[in-house]
Amino acid sequence: MSQSFQKVHAITGMKDVLPDGSAQWEQLEKIVREWLAAYGYRNIRTPVLEHTRLFARGIGEVTDIVEKEMYSFTDALNDEKLTLRPEFTAGIVRATIEHNLVYDRPQRVFSMGPVFRHEKPQRGRYRQFHQIDVEALGLKGPDVDAELIVMLGRLWKTLGLNDVRLELNSLGQADERLRHREALVAYLERHVDVLDEEGRRRMYTNPLRVLDTKNPAMQEMANGAPRLFDFLGNETRAHFDGVCDRLSDAGIAYSLNPRLVRGLDYYNLTVFEWVTDQLGAQGTVCGGGRYDGLVELLGGKPTPAVGFAIGMERLLDLWSQSRPAIDTPECQVYMIYQSEPAQRMSATLAEQLRDAGLRVIVHAGSSGFKSQFKRADASGAVVAVIIGEQEHQNNEVSIKWLRADLIENDIQQETIPANRLVDAIKQKV
Template sequence: MAEKINAVKGMNDILPPDSARWEWLEAIVRDLMGRYAYRNIRTPILEQTALFVRGIGEVTDIVEKEMYAFEDRSDKHGQAEHLAMRPENTAGVVRAVIEHNLLYDGPRRLWYTGPMFRREKPQRGRYRQFHQIGAEALGFAGPDVDAELILLAAALWKAIGLTDVRLELNSLGQPAERALHRTQLIAHFEQHADKLDEDGKRRLHSNPLRILDTKNPAMKEVVESAPKLMDFLGAESLAHFNGLRAILDANGVAYTINPRLVRGLDYYNLSVFEFVTDRLGSQGTVCAGGRYDDLIVQIGGKAAPAVGWALGVERVLELVKEQGTQIPLPVPDVYAVVPDAAAMPVALRTLQQLRDAGVRAQMHAATVDGLGSFKSQFKKADASGAAHALVFGADELARGEVTVKALRDGGGAQTTRPLAELATWAATLQSSAPNN
């Protein structure tokens, strides 16, 4: 026997019945995005490494430590491409918008879903292959679209019954304001250099704002006493932030202002936000985003404002499960019991006609041990969750009929139905169970 090959650590198979939970969430997201007029975009998993170095930031943890990047084979000219598996998708969406000139006829609302990749130690809610759902609004400059995206996320929590999440807001202002704050921040941390960990010392002059996002409890006091970026914001930045807050207030969306909220990517400006929870341990961020007005220029496009967010699918589903939300599982409407292989042609033809009529039908198929007994087939019919069993017995088929037996409501009541009149009774077999 050959040696067994397992999945890569931190890259997980999603199997039934868990996959039904993913389909349930994806179906709700598709409907909600449509109601908010966001259109789906699908970008490649592999991108040029330079896209993320330039877009995310060269001194971020993602680029420095976590990104799966490699040199591809040389082409016929001896040139090798430097490629990376996408660690996030905003940069890829912006690249696609620039490459295909999507803003030519006006702003765009886009959304995506798919796998992302980061090489880090797998733990609950944090995997090497993980999945995100994201929404991006490009070409809109005002706080109204920032608010719209937050309201979209809040509507999603309501649709899936998620209650234990809270919204945190901050403003990162504009580059000139951050530059003034940066000078004061460096001076503050230099005075307390003995309190910084290795990451803090490394970032002190390259990216001091990221020190504020540390999870190291030993640095809590020095971080909390650091200068607040909010104190450096000019009138326009404050007006944008206050405009966002006014819309959220008018819609009854609760939030707290967190001056330590800086996000882990370099491309953000003005509004930043996170939906967080205390129920998932250290991986408490469920959905996060903000405004990234400079990213399009950084990637080589014509200047245009933009804002967006991404949520972690695994974390959202884990939180749904933690709250005890019952996810409807897909079940067939009917299960075909076929006592004799000679009945298979008629049984399959009937099931195809039922499926064409919208009925979810599961057939009992032969295994290496054959079809199995009549009793064992009924056990499998009951275990399938189907509302009805269709019995294709020899006597029924001789009369051009099939027996319909209730497996749930009706206490086992059964009747016969003429196969020639299937169209008239097919609809009576359909249940209200989800059709994923």
């Protein structure tokens, strides 16, 4: 006797999106594509799987993502170390270098899709989640940084989101960060007794991230630490002022957050986050900034670049709080029939209706009229097309309007010649 098969469930932190829920995803994706097209951004699609060394080099070996969160494995066929992408930017930069995308002109590109991080699943944070990633490659200057942030302001307005606020900082250039790092390490050494285990571990490898702690016992220490902003030179300050001036021109409110460092090593100059209080602990909806050194770090020629990523699950969660749920019907027209010849006639007419741009379901199986009408109601169709024995013999159809606003002169159902079906429905739908 064969053993019963144990039911398989989805992997923890990796969620199914069912048909009733996917309508909101599709609507958001449509809005996003139109929004990005308005600013000249084009789609780029990179593999979900990349060499592990790409992320270790690009993101930073002592970041949380590389140290603890990547889904990595060794390919048994050729002994290569591979990783499911934990973010988009490194892969897009790899593609930029490999295909010489910025050889003759800058590139404005975007991607949408799944990314993978082995985190503790909670609201707004999953192990497979989705991002909208936007990158401007080969473009420098505060005007580009500001345009990306202004773009995001337009998206929030389009989606009707009011409780999203902007935080800004500048991470300066490498020499400025080095001077600040020396001062910061010396400060942390004087306060080592306050640091938790994670803080002590990062004190020399990534001291900026120590200041990004969520540990309440370390907040006073973090607040008193040397500020990177105080180590910025005139050129860096001019760049940051240029961003701020352009945001003011666009009416974009912001607050300066000197402890905003982001979780990736490749950032320089402008960094920003859009945050909200409506999503609990996971309040960052979007984050990004400038990363002028990453292309060269990954083997390309020095290339300025700036970008951002939006967590789609968090954005959908926030969006759903300000609007009713989307009710997407399965079809507009539901075909009901009584016999096999009538079913074949239904299938032929359904193709004609689809040619006219209508969404049509032909009932499957040999159910009676009562159950077919019940299924038509459940489908959300606005009209049922009925072909019984009499209609089939006379090459006619009966149409029954299922939505009250489409019923005229109290006539809910009428019989018409089959060759008038498309026009009769198109006039109202």
